[in-house]
Amino acid sequence: MxxxxxxxxxxxxxxxxxxxxxxxxxxxxxxxxxxxxxxxxxxxxxxxxxxxxxxxxxxxxxxxxxxxxxxxxxxxxxxxxxxxxxxxxxxxxxxxxxxxxxxxxxxxxxxxxxxxxxxxxxxxxxxxxxxxxxxxxxxxxxxxxxxxxxxxxxxxxxxxxxxxxxxxxxxxxxxxxxxxxxxxxxxxxxxxxxxxxxxxxxxxxxxxxxxxxxxxxxxxxxxxxxxxxxxxxxxxxxxxxxxxxxxxxxxxxxxxxxxxxFNRYLLNMLNLYAGVIWGCSYKKMYNIDISTIPLRSKIVLYGAGEVGQSLYYIFKNKYSIVAWLDERKRSAVGVKIERVNVILNLEFDYVILASAKSDVLDDMDRMLLGLGVSKNKIVKKRAEVINENACCVVDSV
CATH class of the missing domain: 3.90.550.10 (Spore Coat Polysaccharide Biosynthesis Protein SpsA; Chain A)
Structure with missing residues (x-):
């Protein structure tokens, strides 16, 4: 039975x-x-x-x-x-x-x-x-x-x-x-x-x-x-x-x-909410509103500077980051960074532009369009600071 x-x-x-x-x-x-x-x-x-x-x-x-x-x-x-x-x-x-x-x-x-x-x-x-x-x-x-x-x-x-x-x-x-x-x-x-x-x-x-x-x-x-x-x-x-x-x-x-x-898992959880909800971090944190993008979507993150690192930190447990691109950096926060042209070989739903400067966003947008990336897949929004006044010290990853 x-x-x-x-x-x-x-x-x-x-x-x-x-x-x-x-x-x-x-x-x-x-x-x-x-x-x-x-x-x-x-x-x-x-x-x-x-x-x-x-x-x-x-x-x-x-x-x-x-x-x-x-x-x-x-x-x-x-x-x-x-x-x-x-x-x-x-x-x-x-x-x-x-x-x-x-x-x-x-x-x-x-x-x-x-x-x-x-x-x-x-x-x-x-x-x-x-x-x-x-x-x-x-x-x-x-x-x-x-x-x-x-x-x-x-x-x-x-x-x-x-x-x-x-x-x-x-x-x-x-x-x-x-x-x-x-x-x-x-x-x-x-x-x-x-x-x-x-x-x-x-x-x-x-x-x-x-x-x-x-x-x-x-x-x-x-x-x-x-x-x-x-x-x-x-x-x-x-x-x-x-x-x-x-x-x-x-x-x-x-x-x-x-x-x-296990201790690191707990720290990851505290860091995630410290940055997103409390706005607490030892350095400036940025975010952009991509609430219209379904959770778990396959995204490419373009830009590995201060903004890109903030977005990686915030998005990594919400979306599937299939690649992180930048023309100058080859690694950030322990993650490998690829050159922008590898996007031609990737399967993804959206590419997120990571910058707080409008002129830089325009340059990034032009580069992607020049490579043949569909405009409908490009998310171009200026990043905003979410923690002007840091209130605690945490291990940012």
Whole structure:
């Protein structure tokens, strides 16, 4: 008999997207499935949609509760679930029909604690971006010595100024006891970085991890969701991540190898928000408004001076920077800089011009047009200073 898999869907005001999400869960080719819908105090028709589906499907359970946030909703769903394996699914996302069947084949055959598949970012305008992770497909024995997973768990092995593995809890399947042992450590009040904390704790407590390359999971990118996440951030969120992960890390046999990488991850997070939200840095920071460009778009950054370095720092975790160009510099902040003419061989959505001077922007624009770059792909906006008065000293990367 196949092991039971529980799909847990936390829901808050998702009536516009919820049916597609639930339909994708119902439509799985794997037969032994239960679906847990956790209505976290929705004020729209999400709760009614949940009840409608549970009335038609005996394998769907519904929880209606007061709004307490994503972490609390996941915990409540986990409490009433019966599955031997758990699949988290966000209410505005969807999964491909063979996801669970094909991932479970490997998980049961190789006694996997946690598996993660590839992911597609889906945009409202129809654009798609497959998130290529740095970890190749295959099984990783976490009981072995310092390996590629540990070297890239918190930060990239070859660039510690950038965060490492993709930390989406959705797109994963967990052995039940492993997730229960990890989820209890994550505080309900953690609302920005909750996936990071849970991913770290689970990986540190697992023995065998399997990475699937195929993007079975489709994640909808909504601008309003991103804006809300930014507004919810405060520095305590980073400290809550540290307080969640640190006790587990302190007991880990690889602590001596990976503790400094975790510390660097925390510094990266603090630096990111210090520059963008607080305007704190030891040097002048610049930004430009490219809010109309979808998150995770493939961008080329043109200009590696003070402005370009600020933009790289701000954009690196929001967009896929496929190349950084400058005619004079060959490296900046530890990153290789290419000559401008290599743009002819690149695949990208937009090229961002990095300068605070209008005449320089004009020169850069003319050079790109002369190389045959489409004007529609060139983003030409004068950068503005975002921290006239520096208020703290941080390690700018």
């Amino acid at each position: 196949l092991p039971l898999v529980s799909i847990i869907v936390p829901i808050y005001n998702m009536e516009k997207y919820l049916r597609k999400c639930i339909d994708s869960a119902i439509g799985q080719s794997y037969n032994e499935i239960e679906i847990i819908l956790v209505d976290d105090g929705s004020s729209d028709k999400s709760g009614e949609i949940c009840d409608e589906y549970s009335g038609r499907n005996s394998n769907i359970k519904v929880i209606h509760k007061h709004n307490q946030g994503l972490v609390s909703a996941r915990k409540d769903g986990l409490t009433i679930s019966s599955g031997d394996f758990i699949v988290p699914l966000d209410a505005d996302d969807w999964i491909e029909p063979y996801m669970i069947e094909e991932m479970m084949d490997k998980m049961t055959a190789e006694k996997i604690d946690m598996a993660q598949c590839g992911l597609v970012w889906e945009y409202a305008d129809g654009k798609k971006f497959i998130n290529d992770d740095i970890i190749a497909e295959g099984m990783y024995d976490l009981a072995l010595d310092y390996n590629r997973i540990y070297r890239n768990l918190f930060t990239l092995e070859d660039d510690q100024s950038r965060n490492g593995m993709r930390l989406n809890i959705c797109s994963c399947i967990f052995k039940r006891e492993v997730l229960i042992a990890s989820q209890k450590h994550v505080p309900d009040k953690l609302c920005n970085g909750e996936d990071d904390a849970l991913f770290f704790v689970t990986m540190l407590q697992s023995q065998r991890f399997y990475k699937f390359e195929h993007p079975y999971y489709h994640s909808l990118v909504r601008n309003e969701s991103m804006s809300r996440s930014a507004k919810m951030f405060n520095p305590n969120q980073v400290f809550m991540i540290e307080n969640t992960v640190r006790p587990i890390l302190d007991k880990h046999k690889q602590k001596s190898n990976i503790e400094f990488l």
